[in-house]
Amino acid sequence: MAINNDVLSIILGGGQGTRLYPLTESRSKPAVPIAGKYRLVDIPISNCINSDIKRMYVLTQFNSASLNRHIKNTYHFSFFSSAFVDVLAAEQTMQSKSWFQGTADAVRQSMHHFLRHDFEYALILSGDQLYQMDYKLMLKEHIKHGAEISIATIPVNAKEATSFGILKADKENIITSFIEKPDAKLLPDWTSEVSEEMKNEGRNYLASMGIYIFNRQLLIDLMSNPDTNDFGKEIIPNAIHDHKTLSYQFEGYWTDIGNIDSFFEANLGLTDSIPKFNLYDREQRIYTRARMLPTSKVSGTTLDKAVIAEGCIIHAAKIETSVIGIRSRIGKETTVINTYMMGCDKYESLDEINKNKTSILMGIGERCFIKNCIIDKNCRIGDDVRINGGKHLEDKETDQYVIKEGIVVIKKNAVIPKGYVI
Template sequence: MINNKVLAIILGGGQGSRLYPLTKDRSKPAVPIAGKYRLVDIPISNCINSDIKRMFVLTQFNSASLNRHIKNTYHFSFFSSAFVDVLAAEQTPHNKTWFQGTADAVRQSMHHFLRHDFDYFLILSGDQLYQMDYEKMIAAHIKAKAKISIATIPVNAKDATEFGILKSDDSNVVTSFIEKPDTSLLPEWTSEVSDEMKGQGRNYLASMGIYVFNRDLLTKLMENPDTNDFGKEIIPQAIDQHKTLSYQYEGYWTDIGNIDSFFEANIGLTADIPQFDLYDRKKRVYTNARMLPTTKLAGTMLEKAVIAEGCIISAAKIEQSVIGIRSRIGDESTVINTYMMGCDRYETLDQIQNNKIEVLMGIGQRCFIKNAIIDKNCRIGDDVRINGGKHLEDTETDTYFVKDGIVVIKKGAVIPKGYVI
């Protein structure tokens, strides 16, 4: 089987500063998404669905929660060679630095990889939302006798300036590469795409940051200590010397690079037919199998809402919002265009009934919440009003952060009764 010859490497990214404050206390792959998953569940699930079951996740910042999630989630048979291992940056007598880039992360961890028997490296990003069959990409790589394959997605002229753009010939062999081209250069960088993509004006092939490398080649490329990044150095330098294939993908794909894209990806799940399909049995997204009760609703009007398990909700209205596990929303509250991540635990009835806690976990009574991300374990008191939008300036306090009009309530924050943002 092809997939017995593949080792997957999931890159956890750097400090995740563009996703701050969601990455203040956790690594980027551990950020909760879609109410019950973590970002890292996406590439791991894609691997499992593609029958690739040997994976390493590379990270160096705030990796404790990521370690815990993976340890609690991905259990394979004792008689299987399958595993998901987290490798954090480690100092050794030969190397005393942090990961300096995507390629450097692979280089520093290479001694762990080479202990295994495989022919192909599958390099993946830990902060993208998509569903892809890697088996087809690897099969195309082998059939073309390529040394490197790059997953590419057609993009329009506006988006092309934000990506590495490739040109390929009639055989999908990459002939040239440019990183974030200026708009004036774009006419020279159009590629052959499907009629559907042409109809949408998506004529440029952007690198998705998903690569297949022959084992021997990547091992050799890693011997050069001066190349630290795949997209900026390894790929551009290798194209002229090694046969590189463009593998076109035309499904839904988004890079969770900042608060705005993260917010859009989550709210997009509330559409009638979302572009990211969590309901496809052949493309399941796996996560920690929590034993939670069903969600309980009382007197709430729901309009395009995604609600995870274990919630207790008596809100007046929830519209175009994702409500995460164990969320509590009080009477007469309204939640619009919001991603509420939920809670890691329940408060006891004794604590609630005897007023031992001034502000309970979740959203209190008579609140109005719009255009917001509420991180895990937040406490929002009664009569709080949070009205995000472009009218708000970017700002940060101890309890919340405003970026591009989106209000992010920080993990574990307490918003007192009657507070207005």
């Protein structure tokens, strides 16, 4: 069995993150706050640490300052170990003067950094997925089968299959063919061997999770071709015919946080009595920046399915099916339903309030009604504001907020005046 020093982890930060706009307006996708106190990038990094893989690169090219700051303030390892988490932003070199053109091109342009390290296997991960996985088990299967490439796959149903790259594997879990986002008519030819439990749920198709293991030399060879820019669309479909490629089936909770709708659902899902994503698992902890915040204080509020982070001051009338992030302030007689409030980066002192000459404080004011909403960091929502998101609202963008698929997203640092109605 390989030890952790045989593995180098490469976390792909993604492109501009337009589908998660406006949350990605001033930050890269991996830096987007999730679950009230974490960042998206904490998920793959925590999975690596829990799998005893402690050499990681995070590749990004857009708005990487806050991501850099988060990683620098969060992941500190012993001086006497080789462990690290480094951010690699797109850079001009003598060999390349262009931005990353895709997932494979990002790895290609950064290869000179990776090759400074000794490793036998490259673990390539996505920075915008929510799941808990022990990569050691995947690596063990990769070595046992003598694979050159392994792809983590998840069984999906026919409706979901048309949105994924679908792989076909034989009884030995060796991948024989691949199709990108197949038409529903083609699906009967693309079923694979799955467990009885998956069959009973109608999940007969193996979707690529965008999690790969490559043998070192093969990765070097594949990256030498400058005409291939993307793993899912080019590298994998071309490589499976010439290189032994293993399907590693994963049956736990996994969701791709690609757009506002899936991001919203994933966060509100944490309020379930038994959430599919378990933040309370002692074996698979999610790590993030250690903040010295006071406890949260709640006065006169009815709470139902509410997740509340540290350092909040809450006087609301009711909070239901909502995630309330760090340092949030919610005023009296306010109702918050189906909402993810990211919280604030700091507390406002009385001096700052006087200096800013604003009557609208950070957080949500009094007598507000907020429903189906994402409130980004450091927003100021005045008293008597009514935000009632839902499918009845058309998509729209203003300087202060965006409406996407009925979800109202209040932009970072936005000020919503008193009495405003959305």
